[in-house]
Amino acid sequence: MAKGLQLDHLRITLNGRLLVNLHETVAPGEVLSVMGPSGSGKSTLLSVMIGKPDEGFDVKGRVTLDGDDLTGLGPQARRIGLLFQDDLLFPHLTVGENLAFALPAAVKGRAVRQARIDAALEAADLGGFAGRDPATLSGGQRARVALMRCLLSAPRALLLDEPFSRLDADLRRQMREFVLARVRAEGIPAILVTHDLEDALAAGGMVISPLGEIRQTEGSA
Amino acid sequence: MRLSWLPLAPLLTITILLLPVGAGLAGVLAPAFGWFPALGGTSLSLAPWRALFAWPGLSGAVWLSIATGLGATLVSLAITVMICAAWQGTRAFGLIERALAPLLSVPHAAAAFGLAFLIAPSGWISRALSPWATGWDQPPDLLITQDPNGLALMAGLVVKEVPFLLLMTLAALGQVPARRSVLLTQTMGYGRMAGWVLTVFPRLYPQIRLPVYAVLAYSCSVIDVALILGPTRPSTLAVQVLEWLSDPDLSLRFQAAAGALLQLALVMGLLLLWRAGEYAAARLGCTCVQMGHRMAQDSIMRAFSMVLALVAALAVGLGILGLAVWSVAGFWSFPNLLPDQFTWRNWARQSGGLSRIAIETAVIGVASVLISLALTIACLEAEYRHRLRQTNRVLWLLYLPLIVPQATFLIGLQTLAIGSGLTGMQGAVIAAHVVFVLPYVFLSLSDPWRAWDARQGLVAASLGAGQGRILWQVRLPMLLRPVLVAAAVGFAVSVGQYLPTLLIGMGRVTTLTTEAVALSSGGDRRLIGVYALSQTMMPLVVFALALALPALLFRNRRGVLDRG
Numbered sequence: 001m002a003k004g005l006q007l008d009h010l011r012i013t014l015n016g017r018l019l020v021n022l023h024e025t026v027a028p029g030e031v032l033s034v035m036g037p038s039g040s041g042k043s044t045l046l047s048v049m050i051g052k053p054d055e056g057f058d059v060k061g062r063v064t065l066d067g068d069d070l071t072g073l074g075p076q077a078r079r080i081g082l083l084f085q086d087d088l089l090f091p092h093l094t095v096g097e098n099l100a101f102a103l104p105a106a107v108k109g110r111a112v113r114q115a116r117i118d119a120a121l122e123a124a125d126l127g128g129f130a131g132r133d134p135a136t137l138s139g140g141q142r143a144r145v146a147l148m149r150c151l152l153s154a155p156r157a158l159l160l161d162e163p164f165s166r167l168d169a170d171l172r173r174q175m176r177e178f179v180l181a182r183v184r185a186e187g188i189p190a191i192l193v194t195h196d197l198e199d200a201l202a203a204g205g206m207v208i209s210p211l212g213e214i215r216q217t218e219g220s221a
Numbered sequence: 222m223r224l225s226w227l228p229l230a231p232l233l234t235i236t237i238l239l240l241p242v243g244a245g246l247a248g249v250l251a252p253a254f255g256w257f258p259a260l261g262g263t264s265l266s267l268a269p270w271r272a273l274f275a276w277p278g279l280s281g282a283v284w285l286s287i288a289t290g291l292g293a294t295l296v297s298l299a300i301t302v303m304i305c306a307a308w309q310g311t312r313a314f315g316l317i318e319r320a321l322a323p324l325l326s327v328p329h330a331a332a333a334f335g336l337a338f339l340i341a342p343s344g345w346i347s348r349a350l351s352p353w354a355t356g357w358d359q360p361p362d363l364l365i366t367q368d369p370n371g372l373a374l375m376a377g378l379v380v381k382e383v384p385f386l387l388l389m390t391l392a393a394l395g396q397v398p399a400r401r402s403v404l405l406t407q408t409m410g411y412g413r414m415a416g417w418v419l420t421v422f423p424r425l426y427p428q429i430r431l432p433v434y435a436v437l438a439y440s441c442s443v444i445d446v447a448l449i450l451g452p453t454r455p456s457t458l459a460v461q462v463l464e465w466l467s468d469p470d471l472s473l474r475f476q477a478a479a480g481a482l483l484q485l486a487l488v489m490g491l492l493l494l495w496r497a498g499e500y501a502a503a504r505l506g507c508t509c510v511q512m513g514h515r516m517a518q519d520s521i522m523r524a525f526s527m528v529l530a531l532v533a534a535l536a537v538g539l540g541i542l543g544l545a546v547w548s549v550a551g552f553w554s555f556p557n558l559l560p561d562q563f564t565w566r567n568w569a570r571q572s573g574g575l576s577r578i579a580i581e582t583a584v585i586g587v588a589s590v591l592i593s594l595a596l597t598i599a600c601l602e603a604e605y606r607h608r609l610r611q612t613n614r615v616l617w618l619l620y621l622p623l624i625v626p627q628a629t630f631l632i633g634l635q636t637l638a639i640g641s642g643l644t645g646m647q648g649a650v651i652a653a654h655v656v657f658v659l660p661y662v663f664l665s666l667s668d669p670w671r672a673w674d675a676r677q678g679l680v681a682a683s684l685g686a687g688q689g690r691i692l693w694q695v696r697l698p699m700l701l702r703p704v705l706v707a708a709a710v711g712f713a714v715s716v717g718q719y720l721p722t723l724l725i726g727m728g729r730v731t732t733l734t735t736e737a738v739a740l741s742s743g744g745d746r747r748l749i750g751v752y753a754l755s756q757t758m759m760p761l762v763v764f765a766l767a768l769a770l771p772a773l774l775f776r777n778r779r780g781v782l783d784r785g
Contacts, residue, residue: 075682091780135779153684
């Protein structure tokens with residue numbers, strides 16, 4: 001069976017209007033950018049991918065991950081990591097606790113879990129931040145914690161919903177490189193949803209509209 | 222898939238609210254038409270009504286109830302609107318907002334006692350003015366607190382209903398672009414107050430309509446405040462009904478049931494009248510807009526409305542202070558402002574009984590709050606997980622126990638409870654309290670619960686957390702403050718309940734409220750001070766805890782409290 005994330009003839013309509021029409025495979029470590037203006041079906045695609053489709057949408061086709069059909073599974077069972085433009089760190093938990101929340105319970109032993117969390121923080125250049133209140137971190141630091149939290153839950157794929165749009169230009173480039181490097185290092189397929197051409201091109205993969213029109217093929221940028 | 226009881230929560234909650242109201246109405250309807258087998262009433266007749274209409278005080282009592290209901294509601298709404306129109310969006314308004322929670326948590330009975338202690342002939346106001354302004358060297362023989370026109374009663378209601386309506390208005394203001402609307406009218410030359418009343422109020426009123434109806438129904442049928450501040454002979458209809466109900470002559474229960482139904486009819490009639498008044502007010506507003514008067518000179522009105530707000534707040538605040546001073550007063554001669562001696566004797570003498578009653582009050586309050594909170598969270602969580610929508614009809618159901626007069630359906634409920642041997646049991650009193658605590662807990666918690674960023678739940682789910690874990694580890698901790706505030710509101714409501722405790726407890730379950738109100742006829746101010754102050758402190762302490770606990774727990778988590 002094919003590795004990676006496959007959108008298998010995925011067609012989403014609302015009241016007869018076609019919003020999403022995609023048939024693509026995203027290989028591990030690759031990023032597919034879905035680009036379009038707001039209202040073009042990007043968020044609909046996201047909600048279908050994570051298993052929480054809004055009411056009234058008609059979904060045809062299926063999403064498979066490493067060959068497993070995800071149809072009918074809720075967000076808990078899909079193991080697709082999510083990054084929004086807001087970091088959405090849990091404000092009542094410390095940075096370390098936020099990461100612990102994500103770390104699967106199968107990782108047992110206090111010391112082992114702590115070591116994983118510390119390693120994740122190190123990887124994000126945030127060594128020693130475990131005890132910090134997320135509210136005291138800068139925007140870029142929070143975004144990095146959010147990414148590490150996502151990766152610690154051992155996702156099999158990643159959905160990036162305009163994750164850089166709240167950051168200013170410098171930070172944006174750094175964060176983008178950091179995320180893309182992690183995606184490649186972890187070897188998981190990712191879909192980036194954005195309205196920003198620069199973000200989409202920088203992802204390095206194919207750029208496509210929700211209706212499947214190709215904007216830019218891989219590597220031609 | 223695991224079977225869950227959660228989708229049933231809304232139905233269960235509605236049943237818990239409606240069953241007592243419905244059963245209570247049935248339980249009062251039967252005896253009102255002569256059916257009460259336990260008392261020998263086994264045939265339907267109009268005799269209870271004939272007896273009711275034969276009572277010479279009836280028209281006086283009915284008019285008094287109508288005047289109190291309409292008067293207190295009109296004045297409370299007018300003050301609320303004036304304060305908002307004149308001051309919304311200013312710093313002074315922020316101060317008013319902050320004073321709301323403590324004012325709201327003061328039980329009606331305690332506020333009424335406090336007011337009585339202020340305005341009575343030997344009260345603080347008369348003492349402050351004597352003898353230099355009044356010439357009195359002993360308390361004058363004037364009927365101020367229980368005046369026959371019910372003005373003191375109305376005042377007692379107004380000082381408590383204004384904070385309630387203000388809070389409801391504040392909640393509704395979030396959904397109206399009030400400041401921009403007022404600014405727009407100001408650029409056209411309108412006065413601030415006129416602009417607010419003409420453009421903000423019409424959009425706001427539909428959202429505070431139900432609270433206003435609750436105030437109208439409550440003011441028309443209130444018992445504890447009327448016992449303390451209301452006139453006697455005749456008293457209001459609701460008080461008279463209670464008097465018949467507690468008469469040793471059991472045959473008066475038929476007449477009481479008929480009176481309770483008449484009370485319901487009065488409230489319905491007033492609500493219809495009010496509805497008609499809403500149309501009239503709307504027409505008047507449209508006429509005003511047509512004429513285009515700017516009414517720009519409103520500085521005097523603005524100052525006046527601030528004075529009204531201050532007077533209302535001071536009446537409660539100074540009243541409570543008065544209760545506190547009386548509770549530690551020894552000999553206190555007129556017209557001295559402070560007692561000649563201070564003593565703890567009043568408290569020491571009561572300590573045994575007081576602590577027992579305080580514990581009973583707390584147990585009933587905590588139990589009814591926990592039940593209400595569990596039901597509320599279950600309903601809201603069911604709504605979130607199963608994507609249910611709250612309709613306007615559901616809101617009406619929530620308000621039903623607050624709009625159908627207590628004096629009507631609780632009497633019927635008592636009749637049923639006596640029949641099934643449930644009266645006098647703490648559990649039955651708790652169940653009765655839930656009927657009134659639940660709506661407030663729900664109204665208080667539903668907005669912050671729904672305003673929670675659902676993406677937090679989505680992120681947690683994508684990290685592998687199940688629904689239960691999201692609820693307990695993410696949502697509830699993040700919403701700790703609104704949950705505790707809702708609990709404190711519910712606790713204050715429970716502590717303040719008089720009639721449910723009295724009627725379902727049958728004198729065997731006593732709370733600080735029933736005890737304090739029972740003392741009112743005795744007129745021992747020191748004793749009243751002790752009980753009414755205890756009654757006030759209990760919800761206040763709980764409110765303080767509800768605010769302090771999250772601040773303490775999350776002192777190093779700035780992000781939690783910024784949002785809540």
